[in-house]
Amino acid sequence: MERYVEHAIAAGLTELGFSDHLFMYWLPPDQRDPALGMAEWEHDFYVEDVERCRRQYASDIVIRLSTEADFIPGHEARLESILRRYDWDYVIGSVHFLDGWGFDDSRFLSGFDTWDIDALYARYFDLVGASAETGLFDTIGHADLVKKFGHRPTSDQSEVYARLASRLANAGVCVEVNTAGLRKPCREIYPNPDLLRACRLGSVPITLGSDAHAPNEVASDLDAATKLIHDVGYASFVKYASRRRTTVRFAQLGQLGEEASPSA
Numbered sequence: 001m002e003r004y005v006e007h008a009i010a011a012g013l014t015e016l017g018f019s020d021h022l023f024m025y026w027l028p029p030d031q032r033d034p035a036l037g038m039a040e041w042e043h044d045f046y047v048e049d050v051e052r053c054r055r056q057y058a059s060d061i062v063i064r065l066s067t068e069a070d071f072i073p074g075h076e077a078r079l080e081s082i083l084r085r086y087d088w089d090y091v092i093g094s095v096h097f098l099d100g101w102g103f104d105d106s107r108f109l110s111g112f113d114t115w116d117i118d119a120l121y122a123r124y125f126d127l128v129g130a131s132a133e134t135g136l137f138d139t140i141g142h143a144d145l146v147k148k149f150g151h152r153p154t155s156d157q158s159e160v161y162a163r164l165a166s167r168l169a170n171a172g173v174c175v176e177v178n179t180a181g182l183r184k185p186c187r188e189i190y191p192n193p194d195l196l197r198a199c200r201l202g203s204v205p206i207t208l209g210s211d212a213h214a215p216n217e218v219a220s221d222l223d224a225a226t227k228l229i230h231d232v233g234y235a236s237f238v239k240y241a242s243r244r245r246t247t248v249r250f251a252q253l254g255q256l257g258e259e260a261s262p263s264a
């Protein structure tokens with residue numbers, strides 16, 4: 001974790017959020033894949049580690065405590081009870097599973113063969129909308145993760161995107177601009193420009209994330225994210241502390257700007 005922080009400082013970041021995976025909480029412990037996220041007994045240690053980094057680097061960078069949690073319909077109460085144990089600065093909500101199928105896991109790629117891709121997209125985005133409506137999450141992680149392996153819809157998605165954006169806006173969540181997609185077969189930031197534009201038109205705020213799974217991925221492709229954000233017309237992004245938003249306006253094209261007043 002120290003190496004992640006040091007990479008963030010070297011990259012010029014002034015604020016960094018850790019968001020390790022709170023994963024597979026809906027399964028009995030012996031059925032969870034330990035490679036995919038923290039075991040429940042690790043949560044205390046993770047939070048302590050983030051707090052230790054926060055103290056250690058207090059004069060160099062602001063460190064936020066977050067987690068990325070799966071949305072699984074029917075298990076909201078269980079998730080809520082786990083989330084309530086810690087003082088998160090923000091919680092990222094993600095859809096990685098459709099009816100138990102880990103569609104973003106390359107071991108289960110053949111699952112795509114059983115789907116009409118347009119129908120899959122519709123089902124996936126419906127779940128993303130439902131995740132926002134739980135009220136458990138502050139921002140939606142990699143909101144079009146379904147494209148990860150390059151499966152693209154054949155039909156126009158503009159209505160799907162507009163409906164999702166309106167659900168996100170009504171739920172009061174942000175959408176994460178996540179550069180990890182550039183490192184995946186889809187070779188595209190999450191969300192794609194059309195979905196992000198729909199979010200902007202629907203007044204859904206954005207958060208920024210590199211979804212780093214290694215220290216040198218911290219802040220990766222931040223320039224590409226900044227360009228995308230400007231191209232679709234966002235003038236600000238938000239960041240979180242104690243689950244409250246601060247809006248940060250872009251001072252000028254291509255630059256991460258100065259802080260504006262806190263908002264709801």
Ligand code: FE
Nearest residue numbers: 068094141142
């Ligand atoms: Fe994820």
